[in-house]
Amino acid sequence: MRNTGGAPNSSSSSSGASLRRRASSAKLGTPIRSSSRMSRRPSSSMSLSSGSSSGEASAVYSGTIRVSVRPRPLDTGKNMWVINSDANCVFNREAGDFFYDNVFSPEVDNKSVYSSTVEPVVNKCLEGYNGTVFAYGMTGSGKTYSMQGGEGQIGLIDLCVEQIFSHFDAKTQRGAETKVVCSYLEIYNEKLFDLLNPETSLKVGNGTNGRQSSLRMHSASSTGVTGSSAEDLRIRDDPLYGVKVVGLTEVDAPDAETLLRVIRKGDSFRRIGGTDFNARSSRSHAIVLIRLTSRNAPDAPQTVSTLCLCDLAGSEKAAWQLERLKEGSYINKSLLALGTVISKLSQGSSSHIPYRDSKLTRLLQPSLSGNSIISILCTIHLSTQTFGETVNTLRFASRAKNISYSVSKMENSSFSTDEKFVESIIRENEKLKKTVSQLRQNGSASTTATSGSTISDGTVNANEQMAELVAENKILSEQLEHQKRLNEEVVMEQVMNNNESLQQLVQIQMQYQIPDPKFDQAILGLEQFGKTMMTKMEEMKSYIMHLEQKLSNKEYEKALLDGGREGDSEKTDSQEDQIEELQRALKSKESIIKALKSAKSMREIFEPPAIANDENRPQAKDYLKPIDNKV
Numbered sequence: 001m002r003n004t005g006g007a008p009n010s011s012s013s014s015s016g017a018s019l020r021r022r023a024s025s026a027k028l029g030t031p032i033r034s035s036s037r038m039s040r041r042p043s044s045s046m047s048l049s050s051g052s053s054s055g056e057a058s059a060v061y062s063g064t065i066r067v068s069v070r071p072r073p074l075d076t077g078k079n080m081w082v083i084n085s086d087a088n089c090v091f092n093r094e095a096g097d098f099f100y101d102n103v104f105s106p107e108v109d110n111k112s113v114y115s116s117t118v119e120p121v122v123n124k125c126l127e128g129y130n131g132t133v134f135a136y137g138m139t140g141s142g143k144t145y146s147m148q149g150g151e152g153q154i155g156l157i158d159l160c161v162e163q164i165f166s167h168f169d170a171k172t173q174r175g176a177e178t179k180v181v182c183s184y185l186e187i188y189n190e191k192l193f194d195l196l197n198p199e200t201s202l203k204v205g206n207g208t209n210g211r212q213s214s215l216r217m218h219s220a221s222s223t224g225v226t227g228s229s230a231e232d233l234r235i236r237d238d239p240l241y242g243v244k245v246v247g248l249t250e251v252d253a254p255d256a257e258t259l260l261r262v263i264r265k266g267d268s269f270r271r272i273g274g275t276d277f278n279a280r281s282s283r284s285h286a287i288v289l290i291r292l293t294s295r296n297a298p299d300a301p302q303t304v305s306t307l308c309l310c311d312l313a314g315s316e317k318a319a320w321q322l323e324r325l326k327e328g329s330y331i332n333k334s335l336l337a338l339g340t341v342i343s344k345l346s347q348g349s350s351s352h353i354p355y356r357d358s359k360l361t362r363l364l365q366p367s368l369s370g371n372s373i374i375s376i377l378c379t380i381h382l383s384t385q386t387f388g389e390t391v392n393t394l395r396f397a398s399r400a401k402n403i404s405y406s407v408s409k410m411e412n413s414s415f416s417t418d419e420k421f422v423e424s425i426i427r428e429n430e431k432l433k434k435t436v437s438q439l440r441q442n443g444s445a446s447t448t449a450t451s452g453s454t455i456s457d458g459t460v461n462a463n464e465q466m467a468e469l470v471a472e473n474k475i476l477s478e479q480l481e482h483q484k485r486l487n488e489e490v491v492m493e494q495v496m497n498n499n500e501s502l503q504q505l506v507q508i509q510m511q512y513q514i515p516d517p518k519f520d521q522a523i524l525g526l527e528q529f530g531k532t533m534m535t536k537m538e539e540m541k542s543y544i545m546h547l548e549q550k551l552s553n554k555e556y557e558k559a560l561l562d563g564g565r566e567g568d569s570e571k572t573d574s575q576e577d578q579i580e581e582l583q584r585a586l587k588s589k590e591s592i593i594k595a596l597k598s599a600k601s602m603r604e605i606f607e608p609p610a611i612a613n614d615e616n617r618p619q620a621k622d623y624l625k626p627i628d629n630k631v
């Protein structure tokens with residue numbers, strides 16, 4: 001038998017000498033492959049370099065996927081494989097030798113596996129890089145044992161939680177702000193379920209007896225599948241995270257105990273059932289998402305990263321139970337899709353990567369397409385009975401080892417202009433709100449403390465604040481011009497909030513009659529703001545028309561598909577996704593119309609005689625011309 005698809009060289013000779021010879025190279029982190037493959041990969045498994053994105057210095061982490069193999073201790077049958085942990089090699093006379101970053105001995109404990117496979121990824125996550133860890137292997141080979149733990153062994157997920165909180169607790173003591181948020185979902189029969197949504201009534205899926213029954217929590221059963229049957233969740237594109245699961249529960253975890261409790265609860269809703277190789281087989285892919293946010297000081301950049309921990313369902317040959325057969329076919333189909341994606345990526349293929357072929361690959365798309373540092377733990381059986389499956393797993397592992405990536409740190413100093421803009425505008429808005437409430441207080445103080453137009457100290461203070469506000473507003477207006485369309489919905493909301501705050505300021509000035517030349521500057525600033533708004537409105541109007549045109553084309557295409565190709569559900573799904581996306585984008589139309597109305601009302605405020613009399617100065621109304629709201 002020969003290895004193909006990026007698998008290491010086959011060797012028919014005794015492995016001893018070749019293993020030792022290769023050990024030194026493997027330890028240096030240089031994968032043993034044909035020279036052409038080696039030249040495509042970075043020389044070390046993971047490296048940190050400084051890169052540049054959009055003209056800004058940002059740390060870029062380059063490396064290959066870290067691949068480790070963990071054999072399960074043999075219960076019965078003959079051992080078919082030689083495991084050489086020193087050389088990080090798995091060998092079989094027929095299949096050849098396979099080299100990875102780590103090959104563990106069957107006796108190894110979870111802590112040792114953790115320190116070589118997951119800890120380096122978590123370290124990087126804590127610095128602000130996204131990280132993904134997944135356990136892959138045939139049914140009963142030890143994925144859940146590794147990820148969740150069992151038989152006195154703490155799981156890799158728990159060890160992640162420990163590491164995260166020991167780091168964050170120390171950081172918090174040094175004055176940093178930290179936040180941990182967790183989500184947990186499963187993919188069962190190509191549907192997505194929220195494992196942190198216990199509110200939803202739980203039903204048991206069709207068991208082998210074909211009946212439906214209700215359960216509160218799972219219980220291991222060799223005849224039925226247990227777990228939640230909440231609504232199927234949808235995946236959609238997201239400009240910040242690549243993809244997003246709509247409506248997925250996010251739970252704040254202030255400490256390790258809470259996070260572990262949340263994850264355990266999720267575990268309890270996972271679907272399990274019995275297979276030939278595992279009486280408590282996970283029948284779904286389970287994905288824990290832990291989002292880490294930290295800021296060393298209030299003015300320091302914020303670091304955001306996501307750690308994605310996946311316990312995949314195990315591949316298996318055709319099962320004897322009808323329900324297992326159906327699940328098995330979904331599991332195998334999604335693992336096949338993952339294999340295809342890995343294979344294409346490992347070939348450096350510039351052709352289409354079929355991420356949309358399964359929910360699993362679609363969810364892992366951002367990670368696999370270079371947004372995340374990845375470590376894969378492949379679990380294997382050593383027995384004769386499972387020889388074919390083990391070879392398949394090792395080949396998958398070899399292909400994964402060929403994939404290289406460059407991941408950027410998720411720090412808001414390296415966010416795109418849009419994200420920075422939204423962040424800054426939110427901060428500005430907070431400041432404006434504070435100023436407005438201070439002015440309100442000062443204004444009422446001055447009204448009670450003075451008679452006629454005498455100004456109190458409080459009002460002078462208010463004017464200083466207003467001058468600051470004008471300066472801030474100018475910056476804000478400049479930033480506005482740079483914002484891109486993708487974020488327009490969020491941006492419009494923020495712009496309107498600012499607009500409202502500014503209008504409140506003008507109203508306060510009029511109400512309390514604060515005579516100060518600085519106020520004129522404020523008005524100029526507001527005019528500039530209005531002008532910028534108008535330019536933006538025009539841009540948005542044409543963008544909306546473009547979206548509406550696209551939407552009607554898509555609806556037409558979908559109608560054709562619905563009518564002509566009933567069976568092609570994937571195509572129509574993707575069409576529906578696109579239509580929903582467009583409809584969502586079009587929602588901003590409402591915001592724009594609201595903003596236009598708001599701008600018009602601002603124009604009416606700008607008509608106080610003292611300002612309108614100055615003929616040499618451009619008037620707010622020059623910019624704030626009424627606009628046809630029909631777009």
Ligand SMILES: Nc1ncnc2c1ncn2[C@@H]1O[C@H](COP(=O)(O)OP(=O)(O)OP(=O)(O)O)[C@@H](O)[C@H]1O
Pocket residue numbers: 071072073106137138139140141142143144145146150151275278280281282283312313314315379
């Ligand atoms: N390294 C190991 N050491 C000791 N026992 C193990 C090891 N790996 C797995 N086991 C045992 O083997 C059984 C099956 O393991 P596990 O449930 O982790 O398999 P799995 O790969 O998750 O299977 P599935 O895909 O069917 O869910 C369990 O009883 C587990 O305790």
